[in-house]
Amino acid sequence: xxxxxxxxxxxxxxxxxxxxxxxxxxxxxxxxxxxxxxxxxxxxxxxxxxxxxxxxxxxxxxxxxxxxxxxxxxxxxxxxxxxxxxxxxxxxxxxxxxxxxxxxxxxxxxxxxxxxxx
Amino acid sequence: xxxxxxxxxxxxxxxxxxxxxxxxxxxxxxxxxxxxxxxxxxxxxxxxxxxxxxxxxxxxxxxxxxxxxxxxxxxxxxxxxxxxxxxxxxxxxxxxxxxxxxxxxxxxxxxxxxxxxxxxxxxxxxxxxxxxxxxxxxxx
Ligand SMILES: Nc1ncnc2c1ncn2[C@@H]1O[C@H](COP(=O)(O)OP(=O)(O)OP(=O)(O)O)[C@@H](O)[C@H]1O
Ligand SMILES: [Mg+2]
Numbered sequence: 001x002x003x004x005x006x007x008x009x010x011x012x013x014x015x016x017x018x019x020x021x022x023x024x025x026x027x028x029x030x031x032x033x034x035x036x037x038x039x040x041x042x043x044x045x046x047x048x049x050x051x052x053x054x055x056x057x058x059x060x061x062x063x064x065x066x067x068x069x070x071x072x073x074x075x076x077x078x079x080x081x082x083x084x085x086x087x088x089x090x091x092x093x094x095x096x097x098x099x100x101x102x103x104x105x106x107x108x109x110x111x112x113x114x115x116x117x118x
Numbered sequence: 119x120x121x122x123x124x125x126x127x128x129x130x131x132x133x134x135x136x137x138x139x140x141x142x143x144x145x146x147x148x149x150x151x152x153x154x155x156x157x158x159x160x161x162x163x164x165x166x167x168x169x170x171x172x173x174x175x176x177x178x179x180x181x182x183x184x185x186x187x188x189x190x191x192x193x194x195x196x197x198x199x200x201x202x203x204x205x206x207x208x209x210x211x212x213x214x215x216x217x218x219x220x221x222x223x224x225x226x227x228x229x230x231x232x233x234x235x236x237x238x239x240x241x242x243x244x245x246x247x248x249x250x251x252x253x254x255x256x257x258x
Contacts (some may be wrong), residue, residue: 058142
């Protein structure tokens with residue numbers, strides 16, 4: 001799925017990385033606990049989360065993810081946007097809650113962790 | 119090329135916002151050196167978990183990464199409270215993190231086991247009231 005398609009499905013605002021909306025992503029994970037993302041995520045390109053701090057960006061970077069979706073209208077600060085821009089991450093912001101956001105992407109074909117066909 | 123490359127970082131304690139900066143920098147350096155992405159990812163995850171631990175449990179410390187021809191070594195050293203029972207600390211789910219740390223998305227007790235999982239060797243030495251030293255290697 002293209003990131004631009006995710007944006008459309010989630011009716012999301014693009015907070016940074018506009019130039020990378022054409023990237024394809026193959027799986028996502030939804031989680032507020034960075035400990036779990038670090039321990040269990042594998043090959044997911046997208047992190048959907050309601051947690052907002054700079055460690056969300058660094059966690060995504062460590063996991064080689066390239067898109068973060070902040071759910072339920074969470075507004076990341078400038079430090080978060082700046083860090084993401086520096087590392088060419090896309091940040092989307094949606095009004096929808098985590099459960100609904102994940103459901104929308106999943107039913108439209110974006111896989112979870114162990115389901116990615118390679 | 120037999121000289122090892124060494125990267126060294128001061129990790130500030132009690133500054134959660136900047137925690138992980140050293141790991142981000144190491145990841146960048148390893149990319150520039152052209153390492154395989156799976157190797158980079160394993161080093162990054164292990165170092166980041168260790169760096170976060172130094173910040174939230176030990177008031178900061180020093181992180182050093184040594185790149186040799188055979189391995190990448192991560193040395194994390196702090197002068198924090200030390201770990202009383204290392205075996206217990208290594209268990210998934212064991213954590214002494216505060217509610218504040220949990221509200222920031224950490225403190226599930228997954229860090230140390232995750233460091234072990236992502237590296238080929240890991241040694242912890244710790245003395246109560248003196249500090250903790252963790253040495254991890256990812257073989258190339
Ligand atoms: N550098 C350290 N100094 C002192 N204690 C530590 C240090 N690193 C870990 N510990 C202790 O070991 C416990 C387990 O660490 P671990 O990284 O596995 O989990 P955590 O940091 O509590 O949570 P998570 O890593 O999932 O965010 C910690 O809660 C803490 O009590
Ligand atoms: Mg930890």
